Amino acid sequence: MKKADKVAYDKDYAAAKKDGKPFFPYAIYKDTIIAGLAILVVIVLAITVRVEMGEPVNPASTDFLPRPDWYFYFAFELLKIFANQNALTPVIMATFMVPNILIILLVIWPFIDRGPERRIWKRPFAMGTAVLVISGLCYLTFLGASTPEGIAKGETLPLTGLDAAASAGEAVYLANGCSSCHMIKGVGAPGPGPELTNEGVKGWDNAKMTQWMKAPLAPMPSFASLPPEDLDNLSIFLNGLGTKYK
Amino acid sequence: MTTKDIGPKNPVEQGVTQLVDFVDERSGVKNSGRWLMFRNIPAGTSWFQTLGFTAMALFGMQAITGIILAMYYKPDPNTAFGSIASITNEVTWGWMVRGMHKWGASAMIVIVFLHMGRVFIWGAYKYPRELTWVTGAMLLLMTMFMGLTGYLLVWDQKAYWATVVAVNIFASAPILGPYIGDILRAGPEFGPDTLSRFYSIHMLLIPGGIATFIGLHLYFIIRLGISEPPWAKRALRVQRDEEDARRKAARDRQAGLKGSVSFPPAWVDDEQEVTR
Numbered sequence A: 001m002k003k004a005d006k007v008a009y010d011k012d013y014a015a016a017k018k019d020g021k022p023f024f025p026y027a028i029y030k031d032t033i034i035a036g037l038a039i040l041v042v043i044v045l046a047i048t049v050r051v052e053m054g055e056p057v058n059p060a061s062t063d064f065l066p067r068p069d070w071y072f073y074f075a076f077e078l079l080k081i082f083a084n085q086n087a088l089t090p091v092i093m094a095t096f097m098v099p100n101i102l103i104i105l106l107v108i109w110p111f112i113d114r115g116p117e118r119r120i121w122k123r124p125f126a127m128g129t130a131v132l133v134i135s136g137l138c139y140l141t142f143l144g145a146s147t148p149e150g151i152a153k154g155e156t157l158p159l160t161g162l163d164a165a166a167s168a169g170e171a172v173y174l175a176n177g178c179s180s181c182h183m184i185k186g187v188g189a190p191g192p193g194p195e196l197t198n199e200g201v202k203g204w205d206n207a208k209m210t211q212w213m214k215a216p217l218a219p220m221p222s223f224a225s226l227p228p229e230d231l232d233n234l235s236i237f238l239n240g241l242g243t244k245y246k
Numbered sequence B: 001m002t003t004k005d006i007g008p009k010n011p012v013e014q015g016v017t018q019l020v021d022f023v024d025e026r027s028g029v030k031n032s033g034r035w036l037m038f039r040n041i042p043a044g045t046s047w048f049q050t051l052g053f054t055a056m057a058l059f060g061m062q063a064i065t066g067i068i069l070a071m072y073y074k075p076d077p078n079t080a081f082g083s084i085a086s087i088t089n090e091v092t093w094g095w096m097v098r099g100m101h102k103w104g105a106s107a108m109i110v111i112v113f114l115h116m117g118r119v120f121i122w123g124a125y126k127y128p129r130e131l132t133w134v135t136g137a138m139l140l141l142m143t144m145f146m147g148l149t150g151y152l153l154v155w156d157q158k159a160y161w162a163t164v165v166a167v168n169i170f171a172s173a174p175i176l177g178p179y180i181g182d183i184l185r186a187g188p189e190f191g192p193d194t195l196s197r198f199y200s201i202h203m204l205l206i207p208g209g210i211a212t213f214i215g216l217h218l219y220f221i222i223r224l225g226i227s228e229p230p231w232a233k234r235a236l237r238v239q240r241d242e243e244d245a246r247r248k249a250a251r252d253r254q255a256g257l258k259g260s261v262s263f264p265p266a267w268v269d270d271e272q273e274v275t276r
Helices: A002-017 A022-047 A070-080 A093-110 A122-148 A166-177 A206-213 A230-237 B011-027 B029-038 B046-072 B080-089 B095-121 B130-153 B157-171 B175-186 B192-224 B233-260 B264-273
Strands: none
Touching: A002 B233, A022 B029, A022 B046, A022 B095, A070 A093, A070 A122, A070 B095, A070 B130, A093 B130, A122 B095, A166 A230, A166 B192, A206 A230, B046 B080, B046 B095, B046 B192, B095 B130, B130 B157, B130 B192, B157 B175, B175 B192, B233 B264
């Protein structure tokens, strides 16, 4: 903003203040009404939609649904978009790049948009950015709210050609909530983890897969607490997906 | 005979007056309070400009319900879930306070986002209010972080594993990530100390930060004044007047150009412009 624009703004604002009204009661009464309404809505919600108790924490059981609260659904959906499926969607985009770029833009925005213009219809770029970001966040939140949470109890995977070890591996897979984040042949959540229908095509050996289960790349949690034979069977099962087991 | 003002006769009234005067003598609170309450704001100040106050009121409500919850909550992996169950099922009005705290968190996020949207759309972050925006952006980030740390305290499966994933994400950041992960988890693994660490962050560290930044935010707002809506009647009138003046000047210039081909010459018009 140029010096002349600053001076013009200061003069204009001083004029607005001179023609203005006192803070008390004109602003205070509006503030009180809206804040009172907001608190009333919270009280009504607290009474009508009672809080529920979940399952108590059991770090040994990995049968879980790692879902955040609704206001983090957009970040959660980003994880699904950048699920490390190929070179264009590295997981670091969702875990680091996009969130941090958004945060930095948010904080330094007044130093990017420095023009004196305040009228909405004269700021198409800023308004375009606003519409894009707001609709993007709403859309991702909606997606996060409407995705199914894993698979129903008793559901199985539509796979053929499983041998004994692979069947045991499939049982480990189903019992440990893997389908809350991964999909195999259309069964399970479509993210944040990559789809595993053709996992075996990568050609990993069982030791490498077992090592991955113990120390995976974020955001996947570690499964080091599983018994070694479960990890072995799980590795055999995963390394055959799309090749031996279809 | 001279008379001396001894103030009100009622001893209570007299006591209160004396107390106020005592404080005022040392703090100047009467003048600054009067200035704060009766300072002028632009006449066009709109209902949309109540969202900031509403966010602050919700923070106050979260603080009060949070203090009550902290009286019954036990931040220990073995007892946390039980204490939440007792708050929900046994403590008088416990379900209500917990419900208000939970819904209040969502309401606060919604209101803070709406407040930010309003400021953005109005261009109210522009000169001289850039730092008001920066402090507000910090408040938004801290509010989100309150949501993240509070989620774990319920200590149920969903919250636990969601937080494991969230902390994994923090820990995967380049360079500083591993350190941030260790700080959040209170060690390399999710353990008993993680819960008390999140509890401390959730009820001491971030609320302290939020209170500080609300103070800074308010300081800027009071110092710089509430912004005027871009469509305030007064602003539109000024814009219309400026537009009219510009048009009139253009017309005059046109008339001057035409005049210059004959008599009187252009400089006569210019001089009239100056004297007017």
